[in-house]
Amino acid sequence: MKQIPKRAAVPTALTWDLTTIYPDDAAFQTALTTVKTQADQVAQLKGHLAKSGADLYQVTTAYLDLNRQLERLYVYASLKNDQDTGNADAQALMGQAESLVATVSAAVSWFEPEVLALDADALQQLIDAEPKLAAYQHLFDVLGKRRAHTLSATEEKLLAGASDIFAASSKTYSVLSDADLKFPVVQDEQGNDVRLSEGLYGVLLESTTPAVREQAFKALYSVYQQFRHTFASTLASEVKTHNFNAQIRHYDSARDAAMSANNVPAVVYDTLVRTVNDHLDSLHQYVNLRKEILGLPELHMYDLYTPITGEPSLRYTYEDAQQEALKALNVLGPDYVANVQKMFDGRAIDVVENQGKRTGAYSGGMYDTKPYILLNWQDSLESLFTLVHEMGHSMHSHYTRTNQPYQYGDYSIFVAEIASTTNENLLTDYLLKTQTDPKVRAYVLNHYLDGFKGTVYRQTQFAEFEDYIHQQAAGGQTLTADFMSKFYGDLNHRYYGDGVISDPQIADEWTRIPHFYYNYYVYQYATGFAAATTLSQRILSGDPAKRDAYLTYLKSGSSALPLDVMKRAGVDMTQPDYLQTAFKTFDDRLAEFSQLARDLKK
Numbered sequence: 001m002k003q004i005p006k007r008a009a010v011p012t013a014l015t016w017d018l019t020t021i022y023p024d025d026a027a028f029q030t031a032l033t034t035v036k037t038q039a040d041q042v043a044q045l046k047g048h049l050a051k052s053g054a055d056l057y058q059v060t061t062a063y064l065d066l067n068r069q070l071e072r073l074y075v076y077a078s079l080k081n082d083q084d085t086g087n088a089d090a091q092a093l094m095g096q097a098e099s100l101v102a103t104v105s106a107a108v109s110w111f112e113p114e115v116l117a118l119d120a121d122a123l124q125q126l127i128d129a130e131p132k133l134a135a136y137q138h139l140f141d142v143l144g145k146r147r148a149h150t151l152s153a154t155e156e157k158l159l160a161g162a163s164d165i166f167a168a169s170s171k172t173y174s175v176l177s178d179a180d181l182k183f184p185v186v187q188d189e190q191g192n193d194v195r196l197s198e199g200l201y202g203v204l205l206e207s208t209t210p211a212v213r214e215q216a217f218k219a220l221y222s223v224y225q226q227f228r229h230t231f232a233s234t235l236a237s238e239v240k241t242h243n244f245n246a247q248i249r250h251y252d253s254a255r256d257a258a259m260s261a262n263n264v265p266a267v268v269y270d271t272l273v274r275t276v277n278d279h280l281d282s283l284h285q286y287v288n289l290r291k292e293i294l295g296l297p298e299l300h301m302y303d304l305y306t307p308i309t310g311e312p313s314l315r316y317t318y319e320d321a322q323q324e325a326l327k328a329l330n331v332l333g334p335d336y337v338a339n340v341q342k343m344f345d346g347r348a349i350d351v352v353e354n355q356g357k358r359t360g361a362y363s364g365g366m367y368d369t370k371p372y373i374l375l376n377w378q379d380s381l382e383s384l385f386t387l388v389h390e391m392g393h394s395m396h397s398h399y400t401r402t403n404q405p406y407q408y409g410d411y412s413i414f415v416a417e418i419a420s421t422t423n424e425n426l427l428t429d430y431l432l433k434t435q436t437d438p439k440v441r442a443y444v445l446n447h448y449l450d451g452f453k454g455t456v457y458r459q460t461q462f463a464e465f466e467d468y469i470h471q472q473a474a475g476g477q478t479l480t481a482d483f484m485s486k487f488y489g490d491l492n493h494r495y496y497g498d499g500v501i502s503d504p505q506i507a508d509e510w511t512r513i514p515h516f517y518y519n520y521y522v523y524q525y526a527t528g529f530a531a532a533t534t535l536s537q538r539i540l541s542g543d544p545a546k547r548d549a550y551l552t553y554l555k556s557g558s559s560a561l562p563l564d565v566m567k568r569a570g571v572d573m574t575q576p577d578y579l580q581t582a583f584k585t586f587d588d589r590l591a592e593f594s595q596l597a598r599d600l601k602k
C-alpha cells in the first residue's frame, strides 16, 4: 500500500503557491476587514444609480469591485482549505469567507432589482450619458433580458422568502438518498462481504466478474424500488416548482426559463435531441460490440460499465506527463504552449495526494490570480487526461482574463466544458498518432467511445426524460412512479437497442439520478462534448485560421452571448452540423476499435 503523506511532507515544488494571492493569512485578515467596510459603503449606494450616468457608473463599478475583492478572499480560503481539509486554520478562513459572502450579498441585493426597475429606454439614456459605461453595455443588455420576467418588488420579496420551501423536494431527495437509504451487504470481486453504497456500486459495476455486477445491480435497485413512490413524489414536486416559477415569470415553459437564464435558445436543445436520435444506430453497434468482446450470451444493463480493454501498460510520471501534455497541445500554437509551461513552472498546480486533501481535480482561481489546478496525481493515463482537461479550463481562464475586463472575465457553464474536453480530444488524437501498440490504441479509442456514450448519448437520454416529464406535468398529467417508469423504460430501450436485455429495474433508474433536480442542466454535457470533438478536428486540420478562431473563443469570456462566442470558434450550435461531425468521429473510431478488438481476441 502506498502511504499518503501528510501535507507538510509534500515537496514544495509539487504544491501550489498561494502567496501570490495574499502573502500570508495576516494579509488575508487585513483584506477581509477592508472588504467589510467596502460592503457597508456599497450598501449606502442604494437608491442612487438612476440619478445620472455618472452615478450609474460609480455604483456599478463599486458593486463589481466589491464582488471582485470578495472573490479573491474566497479563492484564497477555499484553495487553502481544499489542500488540507483537516487543517483547523484553513477551516476557520473558509468559515470567514463564507460568512463574508452572506454579508456582501445582503449589502448588494438591491443592485439588480434597481437596474431592472428602470425601463429599457431610461437605462439606455443613462448609459449613453456616460461614455465610460459603453464598456458595460453588454452586461446591462444581458441583465435587461430579465426585466420582462421580474415581478413587482412585493411579489419578488414573497418569492425570495419562500425559496427554502421551493427547494424542499430537492433537499428531501438528497437527504433520503445520501443519508437515509441503507443498502444491503453484497460480495466484491474477492468474495468479501461489503456494504453497498452508490460509490461502491460504480466500482462493482466495473468488476470483470459478471455475478458481482449482477448482484450489485439487483441489490441497489431493490432499495430504490422500495421508495419509488417517495422518489416520484419528490421529483414530481420539483418539476411542479420549475413549471410554477416559469409560469409566474411569464416564460413559455420551464425549459424556456432555464435556458433563458443561460442565454441559450431552445433550438440548441431540440437540435441535440433530434440529431442524437438520428444516430442511435451507432450506440447500438457499440453496445453489440461490447457483448461480442465480453463473450456474454446476453448483455444486461449492468454489463455496460465493465472494461472491455485491459488496463493500458502506459505509465506516466508527473514529469513525463507534462512533456506529453505539451506535445499533445502543441497544435494550439506557441503562445498556448508557453502559457501551459508557465503553469508547470510557476507552482500553479497542486500535484500530489496528501492526507485531508480534497479528492478529484479542478481548475480554480479568479480574475486577479493565476489559474490554479488541484490534482490527486496517479502515474496513469487517466491522470494525464485529467491534467490536459483541467489545463483546458485554466487556459480558457487565462486567455479570458488577459483579454477581457473584469465584467466579462468569466465564462458561462454552457461554454466552459468545451475548452477542457477539446484538450482531451487533442490528447486522444496525439496518442493515436504516436502509440503503435494495438492494446494501447484499443484503450485510447475505447476511452473516447465510452466518454461519448456516457456524455453525448446518456445525457441526451436524461435530457429527453427531463423535458418529457416537465411537459406532461404542465399539461396536467400526474407524475406517478409508474408513469415515469413506463416512459423511462421505453426510452432506455430506444437508446440501447435490442442488443441489451432491458432489465425491469432500469425503468426505475430515474429514482437515483440527482441531475433531474438540476433544472435542465444535463443537455450541456452532451452539446459540450460534441462541440469539443468538432473543434478539435478543426484545430487539427492545420488551418491556422481555424486554430485562431478557437483561441478567439478562449479569449471572449462573457463579452458576448454563449452561442455567439461558439460561432466565433467556428461552431454554430443551432445547426446539426457540429453534431454530425462528432458522430462521424464516433463512427470512425468505433470502426477502428472493432477491428483492433477482434484482432486482439484472435
Ligand SMILES: [Zn+2]
Pocket (backbone or CB within 6 Å): 389, 393, 417, 420
Ligand atoms: Zn471540467
